[in-house]
Amino acid sequence: MTITPTVTPTPTPSPTPTPTPTPTEEAALIPNPQVPDLVPNAEPVPLPQGPAADLGSTPGARGTTTADGAGALLTYTVVEGDAFFDIAQRFNVPVQLMLTMNPSVPGLGENIYIKQIINLDWTTTR
Template sequence: MRRRLGTAAASAGLAALLLSGCVAAPVATPPPVTITATVTATPTPTPGPPSSAPAPAPAPAPEPVPNAPAPVVEWGPAYDTGSRDGATGTPVLDGNGVPASYTVVAGDSFFDIAQRFELPQQQLLRMNPQIHDFGETVYIGDVINLDWTKTG
């Protein structure tokens, strides 16, 4: 049994020797720091006399600015696509062969006349202020201007 104790003691001594390298190095402690706090009282505001001036009135709203009118883009000269239902009359041509006017015949409608000459109905109405009811009512013999350079 003695032998066993000797071996155990030797093993413990060897373990202590091996583990001695695992001990942390001593840490240097910093010198103590002294902090001095100074307390200053916050001054309290002294109330002044109440203001007798009324609050300023709010600024007036700016005047509205209207939008610029939408540009009116007029289509080019009328182009005759030929006789069709609702526009069967014969147009009067100018010196260049471009339709200048059209005389309403029985069965014509303002919409079909605009379609025949490839003009928007609103433009044809602007070109012909004598036409009332947005072109709903045209009469036989009415002369419709097709020259976009002349109105009225």
Template sequence: MSKRAALCLGIAALGLAGLSGCAGEPAAPPATVFVTLPPSAAATPTAPVEPPAAPTPSAPPAEAAPPVVVEIEPNDPAAPVVPGPAVDLGAVEGAKGPATAGGDGALLTYTVVSGDAFFEIAQRFDLPQQQLLKMNPSIPSLGTEIYIGQIINLDWTTTR
């Protein structure tokens, strides 16, 4: 058996002896083992590797382009929302409740049903959310808190 194999066998035996305490039995104190290995074959020297020579420039380097300066102009202010009457475009997902109309056919109110969302209600009646919120100042949190059975004003000439 070679010295290397004997060393591996000795290390394995020590490992098993160390694990014997895992089974609940008291383990004997570990023994100290010193192992000396003979030196391995000497390394063979190799010739140093020369770094590649730097290429010689054949043309002068190009001049850097001047930085591009962009002037920023502020956006035009948003066009004001022009109030106008609500137009029912038909029930859609998120706005399936009933709408009531006056004698002249103008839409007056909308009743919120389960699954409705303020944004979809505004889209169903072709109204910007800001206009619908101005027509309904009692609706809190920009329309995120509406409840089933709530009446939403659709008459642009009044507020509720």
């Protein structure tokens, strides 16, 4: 006995039409409301300026300083274990002012390195 397979094609379904979407009304455009008069920010409080005063070595600021002939502090040399914040505290200088005086210090003072020279003279930048 021989079996002969017969192939019957699968019927292709006819596409079902999709209903036409119902039109919707577009929302009316509303102009932007009037912006009230802007109130300027308060003037920033100026940073206190003045010569650095050495308050003494601390665990985060143990480096050495240089001074001019009149004794005004000029520079500080970073040593291992120093932190920029602690250096600013040692010399009674706000960190923001210390950063302004030392624009070459990267990372907002987080990236100081050993033997780096930090400016302590508030009349100059380094």
